[in-house]
Amino acid sequence: MLGVLAWVFLWWITDAVPLAVASMAPLFLFPAFGISSADDIAKAYMDDVIALVLGSFILALAVEHYSIHRRPALNITSLHRVAAPAAAGHLRHDRVHQHVDPQHGVHHHDGAGGDGDPAAAPARPGQRQAGGGSGSPS
Known part of the structure; x- marks a missing residue:
């Protein structure tokens, strides 16, 4: 039995025969060598x-x-196209707490920038500092 399995395994790994032939080989090799009956092997396959x-x-x-x-x-x-306006309404709720300044970008009014003053919010990388600064992004 181990010899037949090694033989089929070698066929499988080396692709010496098509994969379909290698996978069905035990169906005819086991009964041919008297290892098992054709009925038992067919039941295992199905x-x-x-x-x-x-x-x-x-x-x-x-x-x-x-x-x-x-x-x-x-x-x-x-459905996604129909549901998109409803999702946009949900996102709009989040944008109510933001202030968009064309010179300084988006500032959140959630307490992170002091009292909501955009000048008090720290500048993000690549942004100019509020209140003049050097004006050149790094």
Whole structure:
């Protein structure tokens, strides 16, 4: 039995025969060498779990071949376009607490910059300091 398994393993690793032949080799080699009956080997090959996985692979190939997977994707995309204004309303709530200054960028009025004064907020890297400073970003 170990000799047959080593033989099949060698076929599998070296690709001496197509993978389908190597994977089905125990089905005819075990009965040929008297290791096990053909019925026992066939039952092992068609276990319920293996049949379920094989069936799911066949179904997935059919879905991909006929582009059935595109329809749910398009439906989800169209739902995203409809739901986008609702999400924008939620994001708008967060923007109420921000002040946008074209010269100094976005300043948060959540207590991080003192009393909400943009000049009190620390400058971010690449931004000019409020109140004059050198004016050249580093």
